[in-house]
Amino acid sequence: MSENRTFWENEERLLDERVSRATWPGGQKAVDRLAKQGKKPVRELVQLLIDPDTEFYELSRIAGFGVNYPGGIEDVPCAGLVTGIGKINGNWTMIFGNDSRVKAGTYFPITLKKHIRAQAIAERCGLNCVYIADSGGAFLPMQADVFPDDGHFGSMFYNMARMSAMGLKQVTLSTGGNTAGGAYIVFMACQSIMIDKMSYSFLGGPPLVKMATGEVISAEDLGGAKVHTQISGGADHFCGDQEEAVYKVREILALEKPQEISIHRYAESPPASGADSIYDIMPAQIHQSIDGRKVLECIADDSYFYEYKRDYAPGRGDNIVAGKIRIKGIPVGVIASNSVGIIFAEAARKAAEWIVRCSQEKTPLLFVQNAPGYMVGSESEHMGIGKYGSDMVRSVSCAQVPRIQLVIGPDNGAANYGMCGRAYRPHFLFHTMRARTGVMSGRSAAGVLLSIEERKREVKGNPMTDEEKQAFSQKMIEKYDGEAHPFYCGSRILNDRVLKFSEIRDWLAMAFEVSLLQPIGEPSFGNFRF
Numbered sequence: 001m002s003e004n005r006t007f008w009e010n011e012e013r014l015l016d017e018r019v020s021r022a023t024w025p026g027g028q029k030a031v032d033r034l035a036k037q038g039k040k041p042v043r044e045l046v047q048l049l050i051d052p053d054t055e056f057y058e059l060s061r062i063a064g065f066g067v068n069y070p071g072g073i074e075d076v077p078c079a080g081l082v083t084g085i086g087k088i089n090g091n092w093t094m095i096f097g098n099d100s101r102v103k104a105g106t107y108f109p110i111t112l113k114k115h116i117r118a119q120a121i122a123e124r125c126g127l128n129c130v131y132i133a134d135s136g137g138a139f140l141p142m143q144a145d146v147f148p149d150d151g152h153f154g155s156m157f158y159n160m161a162r163m164s165a166m167g168l169k170q171v172t173l174s175t176g177g178n179t180a181g182g183a184y185i186v187f188m189a190c191q192s193i194m195i196d197k198m199s200y201s202f203l204g205g206p207p208l209v210k211m212a213t214g215e216v217i218s219a220e221d222l223g224g225a226k227v228h229t230q231i232s233g234g235a236d237h238f239c240g241d242q243e244e245a246v247y248k249v250r251e252i253l254a255l256e257k258p259q260e261i262s263i264h265r266y267a268e269s270p271p272a273s274g275a276d277s278i279y280d281i282m283p284a285q286i287h288q289s290i291d292g293r294k295v296l297e298c299i300a301d302d303s304y305f306y307e308y309k310r311d312y313a314p315g316r317g318d319n320i321v322a323g324k325i326r327i328k329g330i331p332v333g334v335i336a337s338n339s340v341g342i343i344f345a346e347a348a349r350k351a352a353e354w355i356v357r358c359s360q361e362k363t364p365l366l367f368v369q370n371a372p373g374y375m376v377g378s379e380s381e382h383m384g385i386g387k388y389g390s391d392m393v394r395s396v397s398c399a400q401v402p403r404i405q406l407v408i409g410p411d412n413g414a415a416n417y418g419m420c421g422r423a424y425r426p427h428f429l430f431h432t433m434r435a436r437t438g439v440m441s442g443r444s445a446a447g448v449l450l451s452i453e454e455r456k457r458e459v460k461g462n463p464m465t466d467e468e469k470q471a472f473s474q475k476m477i478e479k480y481d482g483e484a485h486p487f488y489c490g491s492r493i494l495n496d497r498v499l500k501f502s503e504i505r506d507w508l509a510m511a512f513e514v515s516l517l518q519p520i521g522e523p524s525f526g527n528f529r530f
């Protein structure tokens with residue numbers, strides 16, 4: 001077994017541990033508590049909901065670790081919410097499920113970010129949404145951070161209303177409490193299902209009603225399944241238990257039009273070099289040179305990479321390789337880092353050209369990112385690295401085709417922009433355990449900040465000692481490298497999932513398929529400098 005493989009398998013074991021902590025909050029005790037209420041853990045419900053023997057592509061599983069909210073709340077495992085994409089009756093569907101084991105499924109800032117990110121994917125890709133609702137609503141001690149702003153609690157319902165107007169079904173299966181603002185998840189749905197003596201939905205719960213009006217009433221009589229399906233009409237289907245309710249969701253979505261992707265899909269075939277060999281070729285050192293072509297061979301059908309401008313400006317132009325591959329039959333344009341990945345002017349020009357060509361041909365784009373930045377220095381500035389880098393950023397920003405970013409190494413500075421980082425709204429953004437996303441590497445940041453600190457201390461007449469300099473640098477390296485790590489980025493939903501190397505091909509195939517369900521717009525790029 002290669003040293004690289006051993007290293008990455010160990011790293012991915014750490015990922016597994018984190019995911020296990022995220023998906024089993026409260027351990028067996030919490031599962032037993034649910035069972036007493038006649039409830040299954042939320043992922044079991046999701047598995048029943050999707051087509052048998054199909055996979056649930058769960059997003060943002062490690063969101064919410066290390067968030068350090070008031071009241072000593074360090075972690076909100078999985079952000080208290082499951083989101084992901086699965087097939088219902090053959091159609092890709094966005095599925096949401098509150099995990100009531102995490103503070104009664106209440107919404108923290110990170111929960112909202114996760115919910116709204118999944119709604120954004122659904123809206124952009126034209127996916128119906130199913131909400132498995134079981135939530136205490138806003139996490140009340142943080143109301144100022146979850147209630148009043150755009151992107152806060154109200155945005156979830158705004159999005160539901162707009163998506164349903166676009167013809168995207170919004171179906172709610174209520175399987176617990178839905179109080180105050182949270183009740184709207186039931187009432188705003190195109191169709192909603194409530195379960196006898198399990199689902200409740202009211203604008204004010206019994207304690208609030210007693211306080212406000214003096215009326216003493218049980219939750220069941222105030223807003224239970226019978227009340228809303230037989231009296232108020234706020235919900236549409238009455239079910240006896242969770243299984244029946246899940247079946248009802250599938251029935252509601254049974255007559256949806258079958259989805260089709262908007263470009264031709266070829267017959268699929270596996271990579272000739274074996275997808276798994278990626279473990280051997282990825283260097284354990286983050287800044288060590290990679291072979292971008294070999295990486296693509298591990299992802300592509302037949303390991304076939306059709307390369308654009310292979311011979312252009314060797315040593316400078318080939319720090320990015322561009323071309324086409326097929327992933328499970330889907331043709332994909334690629335812009336992939338190569339070697340140490342520093343982007344020279346020639347590489348930026350080639351990449352911008354290829355992005356424009358793919359947009360004109362309506363071929364979706366994959367950015368495989370391993371770039372620590374654009375090349376600096378007078379030679380590069382005079383060559384026009386600024387303007388060619390900007391052309392690359394402009395083409396990435398304006399391309400109308402689906403774009404996906406996969407980060408497999410350094411992801412710093414403006415290279416993050418040119419290679420379609422989060423601000424450039426890729427349809428999906430995936431990290432691997434080798435990804436490091438930050439404004440600069442820990443070493444560079446320490447160098448810059450140390451020189452500023454040294455100057456300040458000299459002006460004060462108190463120059464830094466060698467020990468102080470070393471301690472200062474070490475602290476900065478740890479901070480910057482820590483914040484660039486996929487665990488940190490995953491916790492804050494700066495990626496949609498941290499993928500194992502072995503998952504890359506399946507996930508990219510799913511993500512391109514889902515991103516291609518909507519028609520592709522016409523290209524329009526504004527003013528290039530060339």
Ligand code: COA
Nearest residue numbers: 103104106135136137138139140141177179180181182205
């Ligand atoms: N804000 C902050 N914390 C909340 C909360 C909220 N809205 N709702 C529940 N919690 C906390 C509880 O304090 C408890 O914390 P603990 O584990 O540290 O003790 C935890 O979540 C579990 O709540 P619990 O009441 O024990 O769970 P349950 O399954 O018996 O009941 C609810 C769940 C949702 C029915 C019940 O918690 C409830 O009615 N919550 C208030 C809902 C509300 O009025 N929301 C308005 C906001 S828009």
